[in-house]
Amino acid sequence: MSLLRLSSLAKAYAAPVLTGIDLTLDAGEVLALTGENGAGKSTLSKIIAGLVAADAGEMQLDGKAYAPASRREAEAAGVRMVMQELGLIGTLSVAENLLLTELPAKAGFIERDELHRRAAEQLRRVGLTRLDPSIAVDQLGIGHQQMVEIARGLLGNSRVLILDEPTAMLTDQEIVHLFEQIAALKATGVAIVYISHRLDELRRIADRIAVLRDGKLVTVRPAQGFEHDDIVQAMVGREVAQHRDRERRAPGRETLRIEQFSRGAQVRNVDLRLHAGEIFGLAGLVGSGRTELLRLIFAADARDRGSLYLNGSNSPVELHSPVNAVAHGIGLLTEDRKSQGLFLTQPLRTNVTIANLARLNTAGWIRNADEAGVVQRWFERLRIRARDAEQHVAELSGGNQQKVLFARWLERDCSILLLDEPTRGVDVGARDDIYAELDRLAAAGKTLLMVSSDLRELMAMCDRIGVMSAGSLVSVFERGQWSEQALLDAAFAAHRGQHTGGDDDGNNKGNGTMHAA
Amino acid sequence: MKNTLGLPIALAALILVFGLSSDYFFSRDTFVAIANDIPALLVLSVGMTYVLVIAGIDLSVGSVLALSGGLSAVAMLEWHWAVPAAVAIGLGCGVLCGFITGAVSVAWRVSSFIVSLGTLEIARGSAYLVTDSRTAYVGSAIGGLSNPLWLGISPAFLLAIAIVIVSQVILSRTVFGRYLIGIGTNEEAMRLAGVDPRPKKIAVFVLMGALAALAGLMQISRLEAADPNAGIGIELQVIAAVVIGGTSLMGGRGSVINTFFGVLIVAVLEAGLAQVGASDPAKRIITGCVIIAAVLLDVYRNRKQR
Numbered sequence: 001m002s003l004l005r006l007s008s009l010a011k012a013y014a015a016p017v018l019t020g021i022d023l024t025l026d027a028g029e030v031l032a033l034t035g036e037n038g039a040g041k042s043t044l045s046k047i048i049a050g051l052v053a054a055d056a057g058e059m060q061l062d063g064k065a066y067a068p069a070s071r072r073e074a075e076a077a078g079v080r081m082v083m084q085e086l087g088l089i090g091t092l093s094v095a096e097n098l099l100l101t102e103l104p105a106k107a108g109f110i111e112r113d114e115l116h117r118r119a120a121e122q123l124r125r126v127g128l129t130r131l132d133p134s135i136a137v138d139q140l141g142i143g144h145q146q147m148v149e150i151a152r153g154l155l156g157n158s159r160v161l162i163l164d165e166p167t168a169m170l171t172d173q174e175i176v177h178l179f180e181q182i183a184a185l186k187a188t189g190v191a192i193v194y195i196s197h198r199l200d201e202l203r204r205i206a207d208r209i210a211v212l213r214d215g216k217l218v219t220v221r222p223a224q225g226f227e228h229d230d231i232v233q234a235m236v237g238r239e240v241a242q243h244r245d246r247e248r249r250a251p252g253r254e255t256l257r258i259e260q261f262s263r264g265a266q267v268r269n270v271d272l273r274l275h276a277g278e279i280f281g282l283a284g285l286v287g288s289g290r291t292e293l294l295r296l297i298f299a300a301d302a303r304d305r306g307s308l309y310l311n312g313s314n315s316p317v318e319l320h321s322p323v324n325a326v327a328h329g330i331g332l333l334t335e336d337r338k339s340q341g342l343f344l345t346q347p348l349r350t351n352v353t354i355a356n357l358a359r360l361n362t363a364g365w366i367r368n369a370d371e372a373g374v375v376q377r378w379f380e381r382l383r384i385r386a387r388d389a390e391q392h393v394a395e396l397s398g399g400n401q402q403k404v405l406f407a408r409w410l411e412r413d414c415s416i417l418l419l420d421e422p423t424r425g426v427d428v429g430a431r432d433d434i435y436a437e438l439d440r441l442a443a444a445g446k447t448l449l450m451v452s453s454d455l456r457e458l459m460a461m462c463d464r465i466g467v468m469s470a471g472s473l474v475s476v477f478e479r480g481q482w483s484e485q486a487l488l489d490a491a492f493a494a495h496r497g498q499h500t501g502g503d504d505d506g507n508n509k510g511n512g513t514m515h516a517a
Numbered sequence: 518m519k520n521t522l523g524l525p526i527a528l529a530a531l532i533l534v535f536g537l538s539s540d541y542f543f544s545r546d547t548f549v550a551i552a553n554d555i556p557a558l559l560v561l562s563v564g565m566t567y568v569l570v571i572a573g574i575d576l577s578v579g580s581v582l583a584l585s586g587g588l589s590a591v592a593m594l595e596w597h598w599a600v601p602a603a604v605a606i607g608l609g610c611g612v613l614c615g616f617i618t619g620a621v622s623v624a625w626r627v628s629s630f631i632v633s634l635g636t637l638e639i640a641r642g643s644a645y646l647v648t649d650s651r652t653a654y655v656g657s658a659i660g661g662l663s664n665p666l667w668l669g670i671s672p673a674f675l676l677a678i679a680i681v682i683v684s685q686v687i688l689s690r691t692v693f694g695r696y697l698i699g700i701g702t703n704e705e706a707m708r709l710a711g712v713d714p715r716p717k718k719i720a721v722f723v724l725m726g727a728l729a730a731l732a733g734l735m736q737i738s739r740l741e742a743a744d745p746n747a748g749i750g751i752e753l754q755v756i757a758a759v760v761i762g763g764t765s766l767m768g769g770r771g772s773v774i775n776t777f778f779g780v781l782i783v784a785v786l787e788a789g790l791a792q793v794g795a796s797d798p799a800k801r802i803i804t805g806c807v808i809i810a811a812v813l814l815d816v817y818r819n820r821k822q823r
Contacts, residue, residue, distance in 0.1 A: 300709060331711075
């Protein structure tokens with residue numbers, strides 16, 4: 001008999017999010033749950049974990065009716081969920097975070113030794129043997145924070161453990177630890193629901209893979225023999241255009257040249273020349289200085305040294321701030337959409353036009369009709385899926401939010417566009433729309449500098465790929481010269497001969513994940 | 518503007534309650550009392566709406582009001598300046614105070630809460646210094662501003678209404694207004710979109726200072742005297758009126774028109790409670806309850822929108 005059984009589960013907010021979900025989960029099994037953004041993965045897992053109530057259908061745990069009214073009730077029944085967003089309190093120590101709801105205390109005073117002993121034991125279970133439990137969570141790299149979050153999820157007697165994108169921030173080393181833990185839990189009979197976009201990972205860890213699309217369960221199949229392309233097709237419902245090898249685009253005149261760009265240890269003496277009509281990719285590990293380099297070019301941060309030349313000129317241009325950069329036709333699409341790009345509580349319309357109001361006003365008054373026209377044009381061209389131009393961007397999916405930011409910079413008609421992880425958190429369908437737009441931009445003679453952790457994406461889109469390692473630009477490959485192996489080797493160049501593992505040094509800046517196909 | 522009807526309804530209900538519980542509420546006296554009260558409060562609240570929209574706060578408005586009014590009065594009485602020059606120095610003083618608050622908080626990236634707390638003390642101290650800690654009786658030199666034209670409605674009242682309308686239009690229809698909402702929603706995104714938030718933020722505090730000075734002038738015109746103790750605690754009344762009007766303390770959301778209704782609610786409450794003979798303690802307790810109720814209502818509206 002299966003441990004957990006879901007029958008005809010359904011949930012609707014404004015529109016149906018889940019319909020008729022029938023699914024079983026056995027003890028000691030890893031079930032992977034995948035699908036595009038907005039397919040309903042999060043809602044389904046939140047229903048199981050008691051965070052959201054289903055509108056219809058029922059659940060059984062061990063043959064008994066199971067309808068948790070809260071997260072607490074679900075946890076009491078042995079169902080736990082590790083959320084995608086970190087729920088840790090930065091100013092408290094690792095140990096306090098781990099045992100927050102059951103701090104060992106005598107007469108109200110915390111027993112530190114006992115607290116640290118129990119926390120250390122818990123950390124050992126996720127392989128963090130050398131992490132000091134008394135350190136404040138704020139001081140850890142994001143990967144370690146994620147591991148602490150997972151360690152917290154493993155507390156107590158879990159029978160069903162839901163992991164929502166657990167590896168999004170982890171280093172390869174940490175992923176290995178996590179997978180060992182999952183295997184160990186499995187052996188003790190815990191059932192695991194593993195949510196992820198990373199298909200290769202799913203096939204490594206899962207026994208069965210369930211694919212959701214538009215709130216419906218499309219298929220559940222053993223992971224064995226469920227091929228990559230078949231999973232993608234099940235997710236998207238159509239065949240995705242393959243970005244096979246293309247010709248290198250003919251580069252135009254030089255548009256941007258930087259020399260000796262440096263900022264502390266993050267960016268060291270980087271030289272780079274970019275040309276009109278080319279896409280230049282920046283690969284490297286997380287923390288290798290890619291994002292920092294883009295921010296230096298955009299003058300979002302101040303550099304220690306270096307000069308910048310535009311349009312082949314030999315006299316350097318001094319950009320003092322992003323205002324200057326934008327005035328010179330440079331745009332930056334930031335990695336962190338929500339905190340650095342979007343105005344979440346504002347309508348889509350103002351999000352698109354905020355950088356373009358200079359052209360849409362007469363003596364300071366916004367011309368409403370012109371503004372609406374601009375928004376309508378990008379709405380159609382980028383296939384933004386939203387109710388209308390007045391919908392708040394917070395309500396849009398990741399892919400559509402990203403399209404809104406694209407619309408902002410495309411309308412601004414920047415000649416140089418810096419793109420930091422332009423497809424992160426974007427579903428497969430929207431990704432294709434974005435690639436098509438990048439192609440169009442390159443064809444129109446724009447200069448694109450694109451950071452991505454997805455090597456397959458870089459190899460499909462770029463004309464040249466530069467690899468950063470520990471702040472330096474270590475090599476630049478032309479289309480046709482690169483291979484995954486060569487790019488990966490270059491990314492680790494600065495770490496070779498040193499201790500490179502992302503293990504328990506308490507801080508994982510400088511190493512990180514890179515995902516090859 | 519989905520919730521535009523809520524505030525007028527609340528106001529109407531309040532008027533109805535007072536009307537039913539007192540025979541004298543619907544009288545000329547009540548109306549005049551409210552109309553007299555409103556201009557200064559309204560002008561301050563308009564400025565505060567802008568400040569809250571950019572996710573700032575200005576606690577110094579009451580002190581700036583007293584300092585500007587005091588300076589104008591002293592200029593007239595002791596320095597024998599012409600009225601326009603005296604008015605100008607008062608307004609200029611408000612602008613300077615606002616500039617200090619805005620520029621310090623922007624340049625050193627400190628919260629305007631704490632900087633304006635400093636300005637509050639500095640301006641209050643300066644007000645005592647300028648007036649020698651005495652009320653300065655100016656007589657009717659600028660009394661024209663507050664002389665009722667009809668039914669207690671004075672030029673100051675009309676000026677305040679005009680400021681409400683112009684400010685609302687600026688906030689909702691101009692590039693400047695759009696930038697302010699953007700700054701209040703996500704300042705970093707604003708900067709990275711290539712728009713420098715700093716001059717706009719300083720401009721908002723300067724505007725607030727100028728409006729506080731104008732409110733000071735309105736008060737001396739009505740009372741025919743500049744009191745260095747004027748406006749103590751008025752910042753809380755102003756913030757309450759603005760928040761009752763649904764402007765968010767977190768920034769990015771605000772409406773001057775709704776602030777207008779917030780001010781009316783505060784003024785009607787005050788006048789109405791006086792009419793029904795509520796004691797001062799009772800007045801304060803009831804006003805406090807109304808503020809909390811308004812904020813809860815606002816939270817509820819936000820949740821529904823999400």
